Amino acid sequence: VVTGAAVIAHGEPALIERARAGDRDAFEALIAPRIDTLFRTARAIVGNEADARDATQDACVSAWKHLPRLRDLDKFDAWLGRVLVNSCRMQLRRQRRVREIAIPAGFDSAGPRETGPEAVDGIDAVASAFDRLGADARALLVLHHLRHEPLAGIAASLGIPVGTVKWRLHAARRALERALEGERS
Amino acid sequence: MTAQPRPLDDATIEAAAARRAGGDADAALLTDIMAAARTTPQVHGWWPPLVRSRQAWVVLAAALLLAAAVVVGVGAGRPTPPPAPAPSAAAIVVPPSASAPSSPVVSTPSPAASPVAMCPPAPAQVATGPAMPPATSEPMTVLGDSLDLGVFVASADIWSVRTGAASRIASFAGTDLSLAQVDDVSPDGRFAVVELGQAIPNSPFIACDNLYLVATDGTGATRFTTFGTHQHASDARFSRDGRFVAYRYDDLHGHTPVVGLIDLVGDHTPRIVECGETSMFDFAWAPDDDRLAMVCGGRLDVVSAQTGNVVSSTVLPFKGEIFMELAWSDRATMVLVTALDNGIGVSNAPVQLRTVAAGVVSDPRPVSPQITFAGALEGTTAPDGAHVAVVAFSRDQTIGWYVIDTSTGLAQAVAGPGCSDLGWSSDGRSVVFVDGGPARTAPALTLVDVSNGARHPLGWVPAYYRGGVFRAH
Numbered sequence: 105v106v107t108g109a110a111v112i113a114h115g116e117p118a119l120i121e122r123a124r125a126g127d128r129d130a131f132e133a134l135i136a137p138r139i140d141t142l143f144r145t146a147r148a149i150v151g152n153e154a155d156a157r158d159a160t161q162d163a164c165v166s167a168w169k170h171l172p173r174l175r176d177l178d179k180f181d182a183w184l185g186r187v188l189v190n191s192c193r194m195q196l197r198r199q200r201r202v203r204e205i206a207i208p209a210g211f212d213s214a215g216p217r218e219t220g221p222e223a224v225d226g227i228d229a230v231a232s233a234f235d236r237l238g239a240d241a242r243a244l245l246v247l248h249h250l251r252h253e254p255l256a257g258i259a260a261s262l263g264i265p266v267g268t269v270k271w272r273l274h275a276a277r278r279a280l281e282r283a284l285e286g287e288r289s
Numbered sequence: 290m291t292a293q294p295r296p297l298d299d300a301t302i303e304a305a306a307a308r309r310a311g312g313d314a315d316a317a318l319l320t321d322i323m324a325a326a327r328t329t330p331q332v333h334g335w336w337p338p339l340v341r342s343r344q345a346w347v348v349l350a351a352a353l354l355l356a357a358a359v360v361v362g363v364g365a366g367r368p369t370p371p372p373a374p375a376p377s378a379a380a381i382v383v384p385p386s387a388s389a390p391s392s393p394v395v396s397t398p399s400p401a402a403s404p405v406a407m408c409p410p411a412p413a414q415v416a417t418g419p420a421m422p423p424a425t426s427e428p429m430t431v432l433g434d435s436l437d438l439g440v441f442v443a444s445a446d447i448w449s450v451r452t453g454a455a456s457r458i459a460s461f462a463g464t465d466l467s468l469a470q471v472d473d474v475s476p477d478g479r480f481a482v483v484e485l486g487q488a489i490p491n492s493p494f495i496a497c498d499n500l501y502l503v504a505t506d507g508t509g510a511t512r513f514t515t516f517g518t519h520q521h522a523s524d525a526r527f528s529r530d531g532r533f534v535a536y537r538y539d540d541l542h543g544h545t546p547v548v549g550l551i552d553l554v555g556d557h558t559p560r561i562v563e564c565g566e567t568s569m570f571d572f573a574w575a576p577d578d579d580r581l582a583m584v585c586g587g588r589l590d591v592v593s594a595q596t597g598n599v600v601s602s603t604v605l606p607f608k609g610e611i612f613m614e615l616a617w618s619d620r621a622t623m624v625l626v627t628a629l630d631n632g633i634g635v636s637n638a639p640v641q642l643r644t645v646a647a648g649v650v651s652d653p654r655p656v657s658p659q660i661t662f663a664g665a666l667e668g669t670t671a672p673d674g675a676h677v678a679v680v681a682f683s684r685d686q687t688i689g690w691y692v693i694d695t696s697t698g699l700a701q702a703v704a705g706p707g708c709s710d711l712g713w714s715s716d717g718r719s720v721v722f723v724d725g726g727p728a729r730t731a732p733a734l735t736l737v738d739v740s741n742g743a744r745h746p747l748g749w750v751p752a753y754y755r756g757g758v759f760r761a762h
Contacts, residue, residue: 126331132323139322143314148306156311157318164322165329172331190465190488230297230305238539240519249299250306272519281297 117177124171131168142188148246149192151235163191193239236283241276413464413485415501415510421460427751428455435736440481441757442469449505458507471758472525481505482525482534498522528574533594535581548572550594562592571615582623584615589645603648614668616677618695622646626677628662638662640681642698656693656700663688671717678711692739703737714761721761723750736761
């Protein structure tokens with residue numbers, strides 16, 4: 105897993121400079137090693153492959169378009185991460201109007217429902233419960249638990265104290281726990 | 290007493306996030322990205338390359354300090370000039386058709402943030418009239434008189450157009466341009482509700498989304514939600530009399546999505562209507578009064594916007610259906626557009642209609658000719674409720690916009706892939722949309738007569754177009 109605070113490899117500032125000046129080959133060289141991380145992050149946030157592809161593509165094209173406005177080369181990865189999460193959020197906005205209807209308890213005429221922890225894969229249930237969270241809660245959990253961003257790094261990028269990040273992460277986890285209860289009920 | 294949820298451990302969340310992340314991207318994704326980048330021009334800032342270096346900024350700062358010292362020295366002892374007059378931001382006038390509320394009831398405490406929790410670093414700014422900075426986009430020109438009204442965002446400008454050249458009605462700053470969106474236009478055409486999102490600088494997070502009311506004649510704009518960090522309002526829609534605005538609201542505090550309500554005639558206090566423990570998927574205003582229908586998980590609730598009371602609640606006793614669109618076909622009947630997930634895959638899920646009236650849910654009725662669910666895209670309903678437009682696949686898997694007659698179930702293709710921002714005429718006989726099909730050099734505003742399928746080009750949308758709301762005569 106490449107962290108969001110990935111150290112820019114030797115020679116990358118020159119690549120960013122070239123891409124900023126309109127060199128598409130340089131931009132491709134920048135994006136290629138990051139594409140898997142970007143896609144996996146997007147997929148964890150939006151929850152499906154098709155939307156993750158769209159979000160990743162939108163983010164990369166937006167990054168290409170606005171790269172000339174990036175002044176601090178050291179912030180490239182953090183900036184690209186922000187662009188990606190924004191794209192995921194926009195994708196989720198489009199998604200929100202098309203969702204599968206939840207089935208109220210008692211309307212399954214096919215027979216008794218399986219219940220209990222043995223009936224469902226716990227990890228699958230938690231993964232599914234992400235869909236009940238807002239975009240920011242998803243992003244916070246994904247950055248922390250998938251990309252292993254340190255709290256201090258998240259705090260720095262948010263411009264808020266570490267304690268606030270902890271509180272928000274706690275709130276997101278609580279929301280996930282409540283969502284999981286909803287998945288299991 | 291509510292049971293406490295079981296706590297989750299780090300390893301489970303990590304494994305769940307990894308499972309959601311799935312595998313790596315395929316090679317085609319990078320190819321697609323570079324193909325798009327090859328046709329996308331870069332946007333350059335105002336600073337020349339020389340000024341991009343840190344040394345140059347140090348020199349520039351020193352020069353500015355020196356200049357400031359000179360100005361202070363020269364100006365010492367002179368009277369302070371009077372402040373420039375504040376821009377005349379016209380107050381928003383409520384729609385004349387709306388009557389004063391008798392006794393509005395606040396059903397739920399407002400989720401509005403206190404001013405101290407305002408979006409950092411400051412709320413987005415919307416300027417109108419002489420206070421607007423120079424335009425950052427070009428006007429579009431609409432041919433003929435078929436368009437009743439269009440309000441759209443291009444770059445950092447908001448434009449309004451009926452026929453001929455568009456007029457710039459507002460300009461915004463302090464927001465990421467990709468987070469600006471025109472959500473709806475009031476029934477009388479006098480106001481647009483615009484959603485402006487703000488991101489925290491150098492952060493991967495969008496901080497908040499707030500709603501603004503913008504006069505379509507360019508005479509004023511005002512923000513009418515005051516949401517703070519991690520509070521988001523989106524997808525705002527006017528009631529049919531223009532008195533209320535309903536919108537989606539969500540935050541970082543574990544709430545399931547809820548509907549927010551603002552009474553533009555009353556005290557403007559945001560209220561929220563919660564679905565309970567389940568998610569809310571869609572909402573739609575009634576055609577004749579201030580009732581709001583909401584699909585809440587497995588229920589269809591109708592709420593009075595004036596009182597906040599639930600007027601009716603109907604259980605949707607079906608499963609395996611994918612929700613697509615909610616519409617009112619008349620004052621007593623609602624239509625649900627769903628797709629039957631037959632297990633083969635959502636792209637093979639046939640679209641069907643159900644009606645809900647007096648608490649009775651009809652059996653599903655297949656749409657003909659058969660079209661299938663196309664994924665996470667939006668639908669829209671004609672003002673008279675006689676037709677619903679959805680995005681779906683035809684039998685040969687071609688994606689496009691289809692208009693469905695809600696009484697007969699007949700489906701008709703009106704627009705191909707790459708089309709967006711579809712709006713209706715008031716009589717439901719024509720649709721207008723932005724056609725961004727791959728064969729075009731620039732997206733075109735296009736009108737289609739639903740009765741015979743005739744297409745009428747209305748003009749090209751401008752560069753940096755970011756979406757809008759259009760409706761035909």
